[in-house]
Each structure stands twice: as C-alpha cells, then as structure tokens.
Amino acid sequence: MIRAFSLGLLMITILCSCSKEPKKASPVEASSVIQPEDTVKALELEVDEFGLPIASVEIEEHTIERNESLYVIFDKLDFDPQEIYSISEKAKKIIDFKKIRPGQRYRTYFKEDSTEALSHLVWQPNSMEYVVFDWKQDSLNIYKAARPLYTKTEVTSGVINNSLYQTISHAGGSQLLAHKLSQVFAWQIDFFSIRKGDSFKTLYEKKYVDDEFYGTGDVLAAQIEHRGELFRAYYFSEDGVEGYYTEEGESVQKALLKAPFEYDHRISSPFSKNRMHPTLNRRRPHNGVDYAAPRGTPVLSTGDGTVTRAGYYGASGNMIRVKHNKTFETSYLHLNGFASGVHAGARVEQGQVIGYVGTTGRSTGPHLHYEVKRNSRAINPLTMDLPSSESIPDSLMDDFKVVRNAFDRQLNQVQQDTAETDRPVITLNDTFISNDAFDVGRTR
Ligand SMILES: [Zn+2]
Incomplete structure (x- = not known):
C-alpha cells in the first residue's frame, strides 16, 4: 500500500512539472497547447471507438501471433490457469474460439491505480465486430458488439x-x-x-x-x-x-420460358433423381423433362444466350446447348435437325426456333429431352426458382421514375x-x- 501511494504521488509530481514546463519555454504557443490538466478533464468524458473510457487507464495494442490461443493470451497477461479456465468457460458461450486468428488485434486496458489491474480486453475479429472482456465490476462480463457501419x-x-x-x-x-x-x-x-x-x-x-x-x-x-x-x-x-x-x-x-414450345406439350417423363430408364432398363437419374411431340415440332430456346453446342452427340443424338449467362444453361436433345443459323457460337434469343423434335440418339420415339443446369447442376425445369421478370406495376411507376x-x-x-x-x-x-x-x- 505504501509503495502504491508513493507511486501515485510521484505521478502527480510528474504531471505538475510537465504542465509548467511548456509555458516557460514558449509562452506564445502555450494557449494552443493542450495542458495536461485539460487533457485529464477531457479524457474523463472521452471513450474510445469501443465505448470504453480512456481516462486513467493504460491502453496497449496487441496483434495475435501465430499459435496464440485465448489461453496463451491470458497466460501472457499473468492470469493463472484456474482463472483462464473460468474465463474460457464464460467466453465459449459468446465467442467461437476457432475465429481467433493470427493478425487480429486486441486491446488491453490496465487501471492506472495502485492495483494496475486489467479492466478491459477488447478482441477484434474484424474491423467491425468486437468482443469486450469487462472486469470493471468484480465479476467478468463478456459481450459482443459492433462498430457502426x-x-x-x-x-x-x-x-x-x-x-x-x-x-x-x-x-x-x-x-x-x-x-x-x-x-x-x-x-x-x-x-x-x-x-x-x-x-x-x-x-x-x-x-x-x-x-x-x-x-x-x-x-x-x-x-x-x-x-x-x-x-x-x-x-x-x-x-x-x-x-x-x-x-x-x-x-x-429474364426468366427462362416455362417450356421450349410455343404450345403446351404432354410431359412423357418428368425430372427424377431415380427413374427406370425405358431402354436401359435400370434405375438412373433423369436430368431433364421429356416432352412427347410430333417429329418436326419447332423447339424454342427458353432464353437469350449463346449456342455452345449444336451437333450429334451419341446417345443424346442431335443436341443444342445454350449458355444464357454465368449461371444458367439449357440443352435440347434427340432433335431431328437444327434451325438455320444455329451453330456453336451463334447468339439466340428467347423464343427463337432453334431446332425440331426428332428421335435421334438413344430414343424410343419422337420426343424432346429438355435440360436446365444452374451452376452446372441439373435442376427440375418445372419447379425451378427463377428471378422475377415482372415489370414495375403502374401503381409504382411514378415512384420508380x-x-x-x-x-x-x-x-x-x-x-x-x-x-x-x-x-x-x-x-x-x-x-x-x-x-x-x-x-x-x-x-x-
Ligand atoms: Zn429424357
């Protein structure tokens, strides 16, 4: 106690001597120089970006080093293993320890009183979020917060x-x-x-x-x-x-057209993860929808895009593949033939006739196998979720303008x-x- 008391006195002495020195050295500048007394007053009201008071505390900035865990950090701060255990028990309810990584910053606040105790620790997993360890009261309080964006x-x-x-x-x-x-x-x-x-x-x-x-x-x-x-x-x-x-x-x-036909056609085989194949006679996924349609029925591209394939591909027969954008791609199989101008590299528009129904490749009769891929994965064209392509309704047009x-x-x-x-x-x-x-x- 005596040692702490004298330390306090010493600090007051230092403060006083500092406040007087500049006045003597350059009286002209004195008015523009913030005096330590004023600083202390201002600091009492001031808080840092985490809302913590910055008066009468010694603040230190740290960076988490490689292999530093919560345990290592608190060990460095002189907590004993029992204390560290109870801190981590409390902390694990609030923070994910896996998110503690090298390079992240944390700030410590030590009281500038006789105890020199740690009053707060702020861990910053990123520039917005932070976690406060608060020992201001006798028990530890840990909370998460975020700086305003x-x-x-x-x-x-x-x-x-x-x-x-x-x-x-x-x-x-x-x-x-x-x-x-x-x-x-x-x-x-x-x-x-x-x-x-x-x-x-x-x-x-x-x-x-x-x-x-x-x-x-x-x-x-x-x-x-x-x-x-x-x-x-x-x-x-x-x-x-x-x-x-x-x-x-x-x-x-633009949403894709519901079907690659001008008129409705009967679905002869739906999209399925596990169907009995009609000619192979074994179960395998059916990655598209089969439409029964007379040979020669015009097939429409369901969206604007670029033709990436137009040719004969084994079991698929005559096939057209259209890439609509980075996400969507459609394929049209077993075609009898291609519309003129449809070749790899050609641009096609939504609703444009690109080919005609046939029974080329592995097929039992005239039908179109239509396939939609989103990010390279086949999805069910009948139930897929597409972005809205609705226009602004008249009632909101003035606001839109x-x-x-x-x-x-x-x-x-x-x-x-x-x-x-x-x-x-x-x-x-x-x-x-x-x-x-x-x-x-x-x-x-
Ligand atoms: Zn099919």
Missing part, C-alpha cells in the same frame, strides 16, 4: 481495354463490384463478348467502419455501353417489388466532373491475371 455511395466508371474486372480494379473498385455488375446485366450482356472500347459506369454502395473501408455494398444503378448499345439498370425496391429495372421499368432479369432520375443525376455528375477536371480516361495496356468471366473475347 456507414454506407457511402460512389460512382466508378471506365473504358474497357482488356476486361471488365481489370478496368474496375484500376478504377478503384473491387472484384466483388465487377461480379455484382456482371450479375446485374447477366441476362442482357454476354460478358464473354465484352470488348475493347465498351464502357461502364456504376453507382454503388461502399461500406465503412469509421474511415476504414469495410466492403462493397449493392449496385444501385449502372450502365454499360456494349458494341455501341447502351444498357441501363436501376435498383428499385418498394411494396414487395424488388430488383433491377430498365429505364422503362422492365425487369433486366423519381428513383431513376435521382440515380441518373448521380451517374451524370461523374461525366461532368471528368470533363471539367480533364481526368484521363482509364486505359490499360498491361496484361493481367485473367478471369474467365470478365475477359474479352475468349469464347470463340
């Missing part, structure tokens, strides 16, 4: 020289932004055919914790000029209507800025790590 909107634009991803990344956007942008336009633009000279502009959200960038948020509006054609999309959400829409309020997402015009103003702002400041247009000449989805002209 701020969203700012930002416009990124560029002229594509090599790939969308590369251009966005040079313009300060993330790979996630490139991905999100390509998802918005997935049903309109074949990103494999993005080429030099195409341009984009996007208004999107960026999330921050204080001033620290936390992550890319949603795309609010975007435009892409592709082969001289301008595509625009605006995010709109109201009364259960949600999605990206064109200037006219039409959904930019307000949103759209506001987004347009923000997008156009950038153009003006660029012109005024004469900022150079992004041009890229270096080669870059190629990302299939965003590369220019690599498909054919």
Whole structure:
C-alpha cells in the first residue's frame, strides 16, 4: 500500500512539472497547447471507438501471433490457469474460439491505480465486430458488439481495354463490384463478348467502419455501353417489388420460358433423381423433362444466350446447348435437325426456333429431352426458382421514375466532373491475371 501511494504521488509530481514546463519555454504557443490538466478533464468524458473510457487507464495494442490461443493470451497477461479456465468457460458461450486468428488485434486496458489491474480486453475479429472482456465490476462480463457501419455511395466508371474486372480494379473498385455488375446485366450482356472500347459506369454502395473501408455494398444503378448499345439498370425496391429495372421499368432479369414450345406439350417423363430408364432398363437419374411431340415440332430456346453446342452427340443424338449467362444453361436433345443459323457460337434469343423434335440418339420415339443446369447442376425445369421478370406495376411507376432520375443525376455528375477536371480516361495496356468471366473475347 505504501509503495502504491508513493507511486501515485510521484505521478502527480510528474504531471505538475510537465504542465509548467511548456509555458516557460514558449509562452506564445502555450494557449494552443493542450495542458495536461485539460487533457485529464477531457479524457474523463472521452471513450474510445469501443465505448470504453480512456481516462486513467493504460491502453496497449496487441496483434495475435501465430499459435496464440485465448489461453496463451491470458497466460501472457499473468492470469493463472484456474482463472483462464473460468474465463474460457464464460467466453465459449459468446465467442467461437476457432475465429481467433493470427493478425487480429486486441486491446488491453490496465487501471492506472495502485492495483494496475486489467479492466478491459477488447478482441477484434474484424474491423467491425468486437468482443469486450469487462472486469470493471468484480465479476467478468463478456459481450459482443459492433462498430457502426456507414454506407457511402460512389460512382466508378471506365473504358474497357482488356476486361471488365481489370478496368474496375484500376478504377478503384473491387472484384466483388465487377461480379455484382456482371450479375446485374447477366441476362442482357454476354460478358464473354465484352470488348475493347465498351464502357461502364456504376453507382454503388461502399461500406465503412469509421474511415476504414469495410466492403462493397449493392449496385444501385449502372450502365454499360456494349458494341455501341447502351444498357441501363436501376435498383428499385418498394411494396414487395424488388430488383433491377430498365429505364422503362422492365425487369433486366429474364426468366427462362416455362417450356421450349410455343404450345403446351404432354410431359412423357418428368425430372427424377431415380427413374427406370425405358431402354436401359435400370434405375438412373433423369436430368431433364421429356416432352412427347410430333417429329418436326419447332423447339424454342427458353432464353437469350449463346449456342455452345449444336451437333450429334451419341446417345443424346442431335443436341443444342445454350449458355444464357454465368449461371444458367439449357440443352435440347434427340432433335431431328437444327434451325438455320444455329451453330456453336451463334447468339439466340428467347423464343427463337432453334431446332425440331426428332428421335435421334438413344430414343424410343419422337420426343424432346429438355435440360436446365444452374451452376452446372441439373435442376427440375418445372419447379425451378427463377428471378422475377415482372415489370414495375403502374401503381409504382411514378415512384420508380423519381428513383431513376435521382440515380441518373448521380451517374451524370461523374461525366461532368471528368470533363471539367480533364481526368484521363482509364486505359490499360498491361496484361493481367485473367478471369474467365470478365475477359474479352475468349469464347470463340
Ligand atoms: Zn429424357
């Protein structure tokens, strides 16, 4: 006790001498210099970003090192094994110890009193979340909290020289932004055919914790000029209507047609994980739907896309495969023949006649085997969940226009800025790590 008391006295002495020294040395600056007394007063009211008081405590920043567990951390802080055990018993109800990784930060707060005891420890698994160990009262209290997330909107634009991803990344956007942008336009633009000279502009959200960038948020509006054609999309959400829409309020997402025929046709064999095969006579999954239809019945592409296969493929017979976007692909089997102009690499539109029903390959009679793949996995075309392709209803059209015009103003702002400041247009000449989805002209 006596030792602690004298230490306290010594500290007061140091504080006093400090406060006087600057005044003597430079009286002119004294008024602008924050005096220690004032600092102490201010600190009493002040808290740090975790809401913890920063007065009368010694704060230390640490980084979790390799192989450091909760046990090692508390061992370093001089807790005995029994105490560490009871801390981890309490902590495991709140935190997942597997999330403790090297490089993460934690902060310790030691009381600047005679006890010099640890009053708080804050572990930060990421820049937003944190866990507080609070010994302020006699018993330990552990709680999770998060620093507030701020969203700012930002416009990124560029002229594509090599790939969308590369251009966005040079313009300060993330790979996630490139991905999100390509998802918005997935049903309109074949990103494999993005080429030099195409341009984009996007208004999107960026999330921050204080001033620290936390992550890319949603795309609010975007435009892409592709082969001289301008595509625009605006995010709109109201009364259960949600999605990206064109200037006219039409959904930019197009669902696939329910069936590859103009008229209804009888389903002769449904999608099944385990069906008795009619000619092989053993159980195997049926990855599509069979439609019984007379030979020569026109078969329609169920969505816009690029033909990736049009030819004879053994048991499949004459087959057409269409890639609609990064996610969806459809196949049409046992065809009698192909419509003119349908060959690998050809662009087809939703509802376009691509071939005719036949019985080529392993088939017992004229029928169409129709298959849908989502992310390379066959799904049931009759029950699949597709993005809504509904337009904005008339009742919400006025609201949509307000949103759209506001987004347009923000997008156009950038153009003006660029012109005024004469900022150079992004041009890229270096080669870059190629990302299939965003590369220019690599498909054919
Ligand atoms: Zn089939």
